[in-house]
Structure formats: C-alpha cells, structure tokens
Amino acid sequence: MSKSLSIIGCGYVGCVTGTCFADMGHEVTLVDIDPSRVYSINEGHSPIYESGLEDLIKENRKRICATTDLRTAVNNTDITFIAVGTPSNVDGSINLTYVFNACKEIGEILREKDSFHVIIVKSTVFPGTTDTQVRQILEEHSGKKAGIDFGLGANPEFLREGNAVQDFLSPDRVVIGADDPRTANVIRDIYAPLNPQIFTTSIRTAEIIKYTSNAFLATKISFANEIGNLCKTLGVDSKDVFDGVGMDSRISPAFFRTGIGFGGSCFPKDVCALLSGARDCGEKLNVLNAVIATNEAQPLRLLGLLKRHLPNLKGKTIGILGLAFKPDTDDIRESRAIPVVSSLCSEGAEVIAYDPAAMDNFRHIFPHITYTSSASSVLEADAVLILTEWKEFEYLDYSGKIVIDGRRIEAARNHATIYEGVCW
Ligand SMILES: NC(=O)C1=CN([C@@H]2O[C@H](COP(=O)(O)OP(=O)(O)OC[C@H]3O[C@@H](n4cnc5c(N)ncnc54)[C@H](O)[C@@H]3O)[C@@H](O)[C@H]2O)C=CC1
Ligand SMILES: O=C(O)[C@H]1O[C@H](OP(=O)(O)OP(=O)(O)OC[C@H]2O[C@@H](n3ccc(=O)[nH]c3=O)[C@H](O)[C@@H]2O)[C@H](O)[C@@H](O)[C@@H]1O
Numbered sequence: 001m002s003k004s005l006s007i008i009g010c011g012y013v014g015c016v017t018g019t020c021f022a023d024m025g026h027e028v029t030l031v032d033i034d035p036s037r038v039y040s041i042n043e044g045h046s047p048i049y050e051s052g053l054e055d056l057i058k059e060n061r062k063r064i065c066a067t068t069d070l071r072t073a074v075n076n077t078d079i080t081f082i083a084v085g086t087p088s089n090v091d092g093s094i095n096l097t098y099v100f101n102a103c104k105e106i107g108e109i110l111r112e113k114d115s116f117h118v119i120i121v122k123s124t125v126f127p128g129t130t131d132t133q134v135r136q137i138l139e140e141h142s143g144k145k146a147g148i149d150f151g152l153g154a155n156p157e158f159l160r161e162g163n164a165v166q167d168f169l170s171p172d173r174v175v176i177g178a179d180d181p182r183t184a185n186v187i188r189d190i191y192a193p194l195n196p197q198i199f200t201t202s203i204r205t206a207e208i209i210k211y212t213s214n215a216f217l218a219t220k221i222s223f224a225n226e227i228g229n230l231c232k233t234l235g236v237d238s239k240d241v242f243d244g245v246g247m248d249s250r251i252s253p254a255f256f257r258t259g260i261g262f263g264g265s266c267f268p269k270d271v272c273a274l275l276s277g278a279r280d281c282g283e284k285l286n287v288l289n290a291v292i293a294t295n296e297a298q299p300l301r302l303l304g305l306l307k308r309h310l311p312n313l314k315g316k317t318i319g320i321l322g323l324a325f326k327p328d329t330d331d332i333r334e335s336r337a338i339p340v341v342s343s344l345c346s347e348g349a350e351v352i353a354y355d356p357a358a359m360d361n362f363r364h365i366f367p368h369i370t371y372t373s374s375a376s377s378v379l380e381a382d383a384v385l386i387l388t389e390w391k392e393f394e395y396l397d398y399s400g401k402i403v404i405d406g407r408r409i410e411a412a413r414n415h416a417t418i419y420e421g422v423c424w
Contacts, residue, residue, distance in 0.1 A: 130153075179203050342366075
C-alpha cells in the first residue's frame with residue numbers, strides 16, 4: 001500500500017532513497033536546507049551525479065516534491081527518514097550535528113501533531129546513537145514517548161555511489177532496526193513492493209550491522225593490498241592470486257581488487273568513527289587500526305614506483321588519469337588522488353590532470369595544477385599515473401609512454417613502454 005514519506009537530506013542517500021520510494025509507488029517529500037538541491041529536484045534534475053537518477057526523478061515527478069520547509073513536510077507525511085550527513089570530526093569521531101539538528105526540529109513539530117508518526121534514522125550513526133541521544137532529543141522536544149506516541153527505528157543504507165539506483169531497488173537485504181513491532185511493520189510495508197530479504201532486529205544491532213559491513217569490506221581491500229604488495233615484490237600478479245582465492249565460496253571474489261586503496265565518503269569515515277567510538281567504550285580494534293594504516297600508505301607506493309623511472313620529479317610533468325574516488329562518480333571525498341597529487345606538488349612536479357566528471361570538484365582543493373579536457377593530452381606528460389579506473393582509459397594509446405598504474409588498466413598494462421602496476 002502506498003505511504004506518505006518525508007526524507008530529510010537530498011544528498012546521495014536521501015535523493016536516491018526518495019526517488020526509489022516514489023518509483024515504488026509512495027508519495028515522497030524531499031527536504032533539504034540547501035535551496036539549490038530543492039530547486040533542482042523540483043525542476044526534474046538530479047542534484048547529484050548518479051547514473052539513472054535523473055531519469056527516475058523525471059518518471060516519478062508526480063509523486064516527488066522537494067522543499068526547504070521541514071514543518072510542512074513532516075505534517076503532511078506519516079513517516080520521516082533522516083538521511084543527513086554524518087561526517088568525521090578532525091579526531092576521526094563522528095559528527096552528529098546534522099542528525100541532532102534535524103531531530104530537534106522534528107521533535108518540535110511532533111509536539112503539535114496528533115497522529116502516530118514514525119522517524120527512521122537512515123544516516124550511518126554509531127551503535128547506540130538512535131536509542132539514546134536521538135530518542136532523548138525527540139522526546140525532549142516533542143514532550144512525547146518513543147514507541148508509544150511516535151515510532152523510532154533505524155534502517156541503514158548499503159547502496160554504492162555510481163550504482164546507487166540499482167543497489168537500492170535490488171538490495172541483498174533490507175536491515176530494519178526497531179524496538180517496537182508497530183515501527184518494524186511500518187518499515188517492512190514501505191519496502192514490500194521490492195519483496196526483499198528482510199532482517200529485522202533491534203535499533204542498536206541494525207546500526208552496528210552497517211558499520212561492520214563497511215569495516216569488513218575496507219578490511220578485505222587493505223588485506224588484499226598488503227598481499228598485493230608482497231606479490232609485487234615476489235614478481236607475482238595479485239589479480240591471479242585473488243582470482244584463485246575468490247573462487248572459494250566461503251571467501252567470494254568481491255572487494256579483492258588490489259590497487260591504491262579505498263576512498264570515498266564512507267569507508268574511511270566509518271572505519272575511523274568505529275575506531276573512535278570503540279575507544280570511548282574501552283575497546284581497541286587492532287585489525288581496523290591496521291586497515292587504515294595500510295590504506296594511508298598504499299597510494300604513496302605509486303610514487304615510489306614512479307621514482308624508479310624518474311628519480312627527480314622537480315620540473316617533470318606528471319599526468320594524472322582519474323581524480324574521483326572511483327569511476328562513475330564526480331565525488332572526490334577521500335579520493336586516493338588527493339595524497340598522490342599533494343606529494344607530487346610538494347616534490348616540485350608539474351601536474352596535468354584529467355577526469356571525466358570530477359575535475360570541478362578537485363579544482364576546489366587543487367586550484368593550481370593544470371586540468372585538461374581530454375585524456376589523451378595527459379599522455380603527453382613525462383610519465384602518467386592512473387588513479388581511477390574509468391572505462392574510457394581502456395581506449396587510450398599508451399604506446400611509448402611511462403605508466404604507473406594504481407587501478408589496473410589493461411590497455412596500459414599491454415601497451416605502455418615502461419609499465420608498473422602497484423600490486424602486479
Ligand atoms: N554516500 C553514500 O554512498 C552512502 C552514505 N551513507 C550514509 O548516509 C548519510 C548521508 O550521506 P550522503 O547522502 O552521502 O550525504 P550528503 O552530504 O551527500 O547529503 C546530506 C544532505 O543533507 C542536507 N542536510 C543537512 N542537514 C539538514 C537538515 N537539518 N535538514 C535538511 N537537510 C539537511 C545537506 O544539505 C545535504 O544535502 C551519511 O550518514 C552516510 O554515511 C550510507 C550509505 C551510502
Ligand atoms: O556506506 C557507504 O557509503 C557505502 O560505502 C561503500 O560504497 P562506495 O563508497 O560508494 O563505493 P565502493 O564501490 O564500495 O568503493 C569504495 C572504495 O573502495 C575501493 N575499492 C573497492 C573495491 C575493491 O575491490 N577495491 C577497492 O580498492 C574503490 O576504488 C573506492 O575507492 C559500500 O560498498 C556501500 O555498501 C556502502 O553503502
């Protein structure tokens with residue numbers, strides 16, 4: 001049955017969630033404090049770079065509206081998802097300001113609302129946040145009781161940027177965290193059109209399932225990279241190794257791509273938040289400390305390989321292919337290109353960079369390097385580093401070039417005159 005939902009936050013998660021819920025037949029109000037995002041959605045445009053999202057917004061326009069007016073959105077709907085950002089503080093701990101501010105406002109609105117309203121935290125938050133601080137703020141500001149006067153739940157999100165619509169509409173599982181059956185049923189009904197595998201649990205357990213999933217995937221990548229580094233020294237191709245290892249059904253081949261490590265808005269932030277939160281609870285997570293350390297060192301190995309062929313980088317032109325943290329996105333948050341470009345600049349190299357989508361974002365952090373509108377002009381440089389595996393990089397002519405590859409582009413591996421792969 002169709003539901004009336006509001007989603008707070010029109011970023012990657014809020015916008016994809018809201019649009020997909022509308023596609024499933026629900027009436028959706030998207031809310032953001034950023035009027036440009038709201039305007040864009042109401043004009044039928046996606047405020048974020050995500051394949052397939054704009055078409056889906058257009059197809060479902062009659063069931064989607066966007067607004068900056070949280071009060072009207074909550075009053076006119078029965079269920080509110082919180083999908084605002086939960087960035088890192090400088091010490092790595094989670095910054096919950098956006099979540100708490102949204103909760104304060106929602107609480108005030110609930111004070112005057114008579115019907116049973118369900119609030120669901122979709123943002124990634126440290127286990128225990130929803131059933132303690134979020135609950136307290138909502139109860140204090142509404143004067144009502146969670147589980148009795150309003151519903152409170154957690155429904156973490158597992159979508160990947162670049163594949164977000166597909167991931168949302170065909171999830172491996174939907175995790176529902178609720179401490180009362182009424183709220184659990186409401187969330188289950190929302191997802192019913194997808195007929196997904198559902199795992200229902202407590203709020204706190206749902207929250208830690210999300211962190212554990214991201215931390216495990218990050219661990220798999222750092223583990224693969226450490227073995228990959230050893231493979232490089234031994235003259236073994238780590239791809240062959242992980243193809244062989246991944247054939248064991250207990251292990252799986254997923255997230256075994258070796259290279260310059262993981263970036264993005266979530267793995268680095270969530271692993272650091274888990275480490276910080278665990279420390280506050282008196283627990284030391286040794287494995288995850290090592291996961292971060294390996295990930296920090298990994299992109300710099302590329303520079304070591306480059307110097308085997310160009311020992312002095314001062315005055316040399318170094319071409320960069322790829323700035324986004326992965327292909328099919330313009331997102332550069334925690335991109336491995338950031339430490340690489342930063343080191344090149346501090347060694348006096350002239351950097352010329354190309355990315356099909358992320359150059360505008362990168363320019364905000366590195367305004368002084370040269371950006372070019374074609375991948376082939378990057379190949380004019382003294383040496384080329386490949387930092388993101390965009391499909392179009394497979395179609396370049398690498399013959400006669402020095403290429404140091406962090407992402408394994410086969411055309412470069414096969415045709416560059418001097419070629420080094422980071423783990424192969
Ligand atoms: N980006 C991703 O692929 C995934 C992110 N997550 C988690 O989902 C959450 C959201 O992440 P993103 O969508 O990437 O964040 P984002 O930073 O792209 O978007 C957050 C949006 O919330 C808005 N906002 C902040 N405070 C607000 C308020 N009080 N009222 C209305 N709007 C407000 C911001 O203006 C922004 O547009 C985070 O906790 C993240 O860890 C989970 C799975 C995947
Ligand atoms: O919580 C989140 O935000 C999301 O984080 C990741 O999704 P995302 O960051 O969009 O992208 P991934 O495809 O997971 O890649 C993350 C990073 O790991 C790197 N990676 C990935 C896979 C691999 O085998 N090797 C590898 O180095 C990528 O290049 C990229 O830099 C998770 O895959 C999602 O399930 C989760 O919802």
